[in-house]
Amino acid sequence: MIFNYKKIYLLLSVFILAGSGSVNAAEYVLNGISAWSAAKTNGFQFYPYEAKVDGARAKLDTWIIGARDGGDVWLRYKPNPVTSVKLGQIVGGNMIANKTAPFLNKSHTVKFKAFYGKRLMPGWKIKKVNLRGSYVWVTKPKYGSNKIRFIIKASVNGDRSKSITIRNIILEGPPGKRAQDAFGN
Numbered sequence: 001m002i003f004n005y006k007k008i009y010l011l012l013s014v015f016i017l018a019g020s021g022s023v024n025a026a027e028y029v030l031n032g033i034s035a036w037s038a039a040k041t042n043g044f045q046f047y048p049y050e051a052k053v054d055g056a057r058a059k060l061d062t063w064i065i066g067a068r069d070g071g072d073v074w075l076r077y078k079p080n081p082v083t084s085v086k087l088g089q090i091v092g093g094n095m096i097a098n099k100t101a102p103f104l105n106k107s108h109t110v111k112f113k114a115f116y117g118k119r120l121m122p123g124w125k126i127k128k129v130n131l132r133g134s135y136v137w138v139t140k141p142k143y144g145s146n147k148i149r150f151i152i153k154a155s156v157n158g159d160r161s162k163s164i165t166i167r168n169i170i171l172e173g174p175p176g177k178r179a180q181d182a183f184g185n
Contacts, residue, residue: 025172027127028179032166035179036093039148042184045117048088048095053108088112088154095133095164097154107157111138112164113149120146124173124182133164 030038040046088110089096095112120126126141126148138151148169154162171182 024175025125026175026177028171028173028177028182029168030171030179030182031168033093035169035183036166038180038183039115039118043118044115044183046090046093046095046112046114047116048090048110048112050111051087051108053087053106093166095135095152095154097156097162099156099158099161107155109153109155111151111153113151114166115141115148115150117149118184120148120171120182121173121184122146124171126169127172128170130167130169131164132167134162135164 036046086098087108088098090112095114097108097110124146125144126146127143129141129148129150131152133154135152135154138153139149141148141150152164154164156162171179173179173182
């Protein structure tokens with residue numbers, strides 16, 4: 001009996017490749033507040049980290065209050081020793097670029113980091129992050145990997161604050177688990 005080793009190798013390669021995909025993975029959609037809460041509880045970080053006032057980088061006095069225990073995170077601008085302006089904050093998972101104070105009367109931008117400091121648990125991948133609000137992506141999550149972190153920028157020009165909310169995230173992970181398990185135990 002004569003074997004065609006090239007055909008056998010090709011068939012084995014196709015079989016192995018077909019079995020190495022995400023055949024045993026399930027898709028999970030997790031609403032934004034649940035994703036933020038599970039991530040915060042498991043040590044992921046969310047914070048405003050840079051602001052520009054009228055296009056120039058602001059000299060910042062950064063106050064991080066309870067950054068790891070679910071507390072609010074603030075970014076303050078001190079144009080003088082007496083006054084400070086809260087330019088950006090994260091409250092309950094909402095990234096907010098605050099309107100400027102009347103005495104400042106300037107436009108500004110705030111960059112926010114989300115899901116920083118950790119990766120999703122082994123076996124989990126990020127497929128999509130859906131946000132609501134007016135923003136610009138600075139760095140997107142690495143879709144198809146366990147790197148969910150991202151940076152967005154919000155601009156305020158006038159007397160209205162801008163709020164960016166995590167609407168939902170779509171994950172791929174082991175079947176039969178809770179989506180929150182992607183962030184840790």
